[in-house]
Amino acid sequence: MTIIDGKATAAKIKEEIAQRVKDIVAAGGKRPHLAAVLVGHDGGSETYVRNKVLACQACGFESTLVRYEDDITEEELLQCVEKLNNDKDVDGFIVQLPLPKHINEQKIIEAIDYKKDVDGFHPINVGRMAIGLPCYISATPKGILELLRRYNVETSGKKCAILGRSNIVGKPMAQLMMQKQYGDATVVVLHSHSQNLKEECRQADIVIAAIGSPEFVTADMVKPGAVVIDVGTTRVPDASRKSGFRLSGDVKFDEVSKICNAITPVPGGVGPMTICMLMLNTLAAGERKYYP
Known part of the structure; x- marks a missing residue:
């Protein structure tokens, strides 16, 4: 059984990005510049943005953090x-999500210039991704693809079960895994109203769990020898920890790791890759790779 180490993989990719930035600057080019807008003081968002700033430093990017209190108006944010x-x-x-309830998130996303939308959430980037055109692919699905590629996981012709249908992970992951240039797999998307969910999941060669339900995927749902990608990161109470909580994935790791061929841990699996892929998208933006 192989542990798919997202932390080590992300560190390697950041080294590759940093070298590319050195080459660009040495040739007289512009250092890539990522800006992040943070509204309010949500603990999770604070952590994510801090990690993104640190990743920019590691990659040799310029970074700008724009902060607002959570009473900012929608018009001011626009x-x-x-x-x-x-x-x-x-x-x-x-623009770090979630936003305060009085602000329409979709309106903000659509206001972002799609050529600078390195999160890959703008409808133009989502649409281009769906039909296989060059674009910014949202970071978590992109990171999963990169892990599968770097660990030489065969996806072509395989059956892939995706648990969850969110706009951020489930839907784009399904689109990418079925496209010939990426996964080239047979894809089934499973969710809360799916019938025979366990049976469908058990038939899959690759299971991607992104439903936000701690330890939902158990050993009886996984085919022996399958590859399991755990996207879940739910804080669950844990009195033994100083923080009072621990991060739990969507997969019951102790059970499933005994029968699968490869698995991502939580933490240290998909999470580090997500921020790393944002860096790759920013590098592509700086090089005008997708949009001149």
Whole structure:
């Protein structure tokens, strides 16, 4: 059984990015610049954004953090987005989600210039991804593809079960895994209303769990020798930890790891790859790889 180490893989990719940035700068090119907009003081968002800033430093990027209190109006946030859209020094930017309830998240996402949308959430990037055109692919699905590639997991012609149908992971993952240029797999998407969920999951060669339900996937749901990718990161109470909680994946790791061929741990699996793929998207933005 192989542990698919996202932390080590992400560190390697960041080294590759940093070398590419050195080459660009040495040739007289511009250092990539990522901006992040953070609204309020959500603990998870604070951590994510801090890690993104640290990743920028590791990759040799310029980074800018724009902070607002959670009482910012939707109009003020839209003005910030427009300013970043027009800032020629900023290659790509993100607005960290979730946003306060009084702000329409979809309206903000659609206001971002799709050429700078390194999160890959704009409808134009989502649409281009769906039909296989060059674009920014959202970071978590992109990171999963990179892990499968770097660990030489055969996907072509295999059956892939995706648990979850979110816009951020489930849906784009299904689109990518079925496309010939990426997964070239036979894909089934399973969710809360799926019938025969266990049976469908058990037939899969690759299981990608992204439903946000701790330890939902048990050994009786996984075919022996399957590859299991655990996207879940739910905080569950744990009195033995100083923080009072621990991160739990969607897969019952102790059980499933005994029968599968390869598996991602939580933490240290998909999570580190997500931020790393944002860095790759920013590098692509700086090099005008997808959009001149």
